[in-house]
Amino acid sequence: MNILPIPTGAYQEMCYIVWSADKKAIIFDPGHDADVIFHALNEHDLEVAAYVCTHAHYDHINALADLHEKAPAPIAMHSKDLAWAFDERNQGPPYYPRPRRPNVEKFEHLESAESWTFADLRFQRIETPGHTPGGCCLLFPESKIMITGDTLFKGSCGRTDLPGGDPRALKDSLSTLKKLSEDIRIFPGHGDDSTIGVERATNFFMQ
Numbered sequence: 001m002n003i004l005p006i007p008t009g010a011y012q013e014m015c016y017i018v019w020s021a022d023k024k025a026i027i028f029d030p031g032h033d034a035d036v037i038f039h040a041l042n043e044h045d046l047e048v049a050a051y052v053c054t055h056a057h058y059d060h061i062n063a064l065a066d067l068h069e070k071a072p073a074p075i076a077m078h079s080k081d082l083a084w085a086f087d088e089r090n091q092g093p094p095y096y097p098r099p100r101r102p103n104v105e106k107f108e109h110l111e112s113a114e115s116w117t118f119a120d121l122r123f124q125r126i127e128t129p130g131h132t133p134g135g136c137c138l139l140f141p142e143s144k145i146m147i148t149g150d151t152l153f154k155g156s157c158g159r160t161d162l163p164g165g166d167p168r169a170l171k172d173s174l175s176t177l178k179k180l181s182e183d184i185r186i187f188p189g190h191g192d193d194s195t196i197g198v199e200r201a202t203n204f205f206m207q
């Protein structure tokens with residue numbers, strides 16, 4: 001399995017393109033810079049199998065509509081985040097564009113299945129509310145790769161002071177992640193990758 005990190009937008013939000021031998025890709029958290037993401041798809045000769053959002057914050061979903069127009073594919077997000085993803089509640093700073101709703105009839109609700117398969121890529125959903133109500137981490141068990149969104153960062157964790165944030169829920173979510181195998185590599189929504197083992201040993205919020 002291949003994973004390509006692409007930092008996007010003013011907040012350097014991390015979009016990840018994941019694919020395997022058949023060249024069909026899942027795009028996680030297409031925050032901004034649709035043209036850059038699209039260029040990377042072409043460069044690696046990839047076809048989009050799905051778009052998956054760890055959560056709905058504006059810095060993670062702003063390129064969805066543009067990408068989906070060029071490369072239509074199912075879009076998966078937890079319905080608790082979908083509820084406010086494309087309305088005024090998801091407004092960042094005033095200068096910041098509010099996410100445009102992709103032109104799809106229906107979204108896939110991440111909570112409706114424990115595990116998801118798109119093309120030959122299979123991941124498990126781990127619900128990790130706290131940063132947002134519908135936040136999820138997505139784990140590829142065979143490759144031991146986990147996309148953690150803004151729940152767990154290298155050396156830190158997501159803030160809980162934004163609308164819908166819940167410090168107690170985040171604490172529970174972090175204890176869930178702490179129990180996972182230490183050799184799982186984590187790929188957060190901002191910053192560098194790490195492993196569960198390193199975070200368990202060094203991340204204050206995992207103590």
Ligand SMILES: [Zn+2]
Pocket residue numbers: 055057131150
């Ligand atoms: Zn966020």
Ligand SMILES: [Zn+2]
Pocket residue numbers: 013057059060150189190
């Ligand atoms: Zn973020």
